[in-house]
Amino acid sequence: MINQNSYQAVMARKNEIMKKAVGIDYSLYETGKISFDYEKLMRDNGYPLSGIEAIQKAHGVGSTPLKELHNITALARHYCPKGFGARIFIKDEALNDSGSFKARRASVAVYRAKTLGYKGVIAATSGNYGAAVASQAAKYGLKCIVIQECYDSHQVGQPEIIEKARACEAYGAEVIQLSVGPELFYTFLRLLEETGYFNASLYTPFGIAGIETLGSELVQDCLVQTKKLPNMVVCTNAGGGNLSGTARGIKKATDKAITIVGASVNLKGLHMASDHDFNRKSFTTGHTGFGMPFMTNPDRSDVPRSAARPLRYIDRYVTVTQGEVFFMTETLVALEGIERGPAGNTSLAAAFSLAQSLPASQIIVVQETEYTGAGKHHQAQLAFAKQNGIKVDFGNPQDEIPGTSIILPSHPGLIKAQEVDLNQIRQSLVKNSVKNEQFITEVDLDFLCQETNQDYPWLKNELKKLGIGVIK
């Protein structure tokens, strides 16, 4: 007899479980062989921007200050020709209830759960999102379960994830901690079935719509403070929701083109599902281990169709090193008197480098910060790295080998964001999308143009290279 709770049996009924747990029948949005109607999914299951602002305002979320980093801008101008070095601003999202921009995502998801009559919410996350969901659930009197990948098989935990568990528990959530492995999803599905709670996934339309206010606010804040629009907005990128939601919000606030840059910590060579590698990284989010796969295959998330689709919005994608982010985290403390958690400063490290190639009259906005605390702090994480045998030294950060060394720049001029070839990423997305097909339809063609933000000739050429036909 087949065990109904076996890994295979539970995974086989994942779509059925998800339908009940998010209240969305995703099959309604499927259009072609590989395409779905993204905007319809967002429209049917979202709220207008003004509605989201009202939900958030009533629940301790949003209206965070945009702060000009005068001293960090001055420091960047030491390393570029006169007349260059854009003004760097930061949206201090750590001041949301629960301490990060994730409160924006959670606020709409939990509101939705309450509206639909669910008794509780579940989130699978090792990041700030857990505390965000737990905090919002507390406000609505809903039960909350957070599932984390927290420890290696010896129960040695990542300090920043342990701190996030503490925060979740402080807000009254039940925290399930797991050792390393993608089968976290199996535990998640079983809990959804057992409890009948709402899946407060990071990747539902509600979660992404919640971030749109961040994009629209930063445009308005910038106009009020400088009488100008930002020229560039830098988003720390992991699963792609932060970038997608922010860019969507920006587009709702202005017709003018603003360059959207994604930034991730380079963790090349470390396997995200490896028990051994787990505690040899110093960043558990905002890194390429999530950024790359989620960009080339957004539907790998915990819902059938992810509302985070970063390639539709991204103009440039850059990586920075662990050493560069730690350096900028301390620089933010030293020069601006703002102590914030390291992972959220990934985009700040990138902005410090990117600002040097923009005219001094231009404006670059770093669109988030996150709270810092025990475990979740550059001091704690560098100490933990040393304990795990990672060499920490000063030098050229480009010499850093993730899992072996962390190279802190020996001077700030060595912080250099590295450009990722987006064309290759787009090619991978196309390849992943059509991997089970011999031909696609015209509606799929439109979809892939939107997914890659490219035109027909580009796409047709890619499909030709892959030997994929198009039928009417």
Next chain:
Amino acid sequence: MIKKNTWVQIEKVVLKPEERAANVPLDTKQVPLLMWVKGYLQNDAQSGDLVSITTLSGRTEEGLLVAENPAFKHNYGDFVPEILQINQMVKKILFGDSHD
């Protein structure tokens, strides 16, 4: 003896090594998928016993009793001198030696 209704943490095996997903790396496949969860002890027990607990969401979970009144002990770690060096370096670049 740990009394019934005490707040405890249990450990359980979710998947044995042979039950793990096909796509996990070799080092991960050699170890079980473990879970730790906290709740109220349903009966008096000793550390290491197989016990049942009631979690905060009201669920029952079963596993080995590993901690009584489990505490968070994470901290800021051993002092990292490089951080102080960064602090002084950037101040010196921006404000000059006079800053000292």
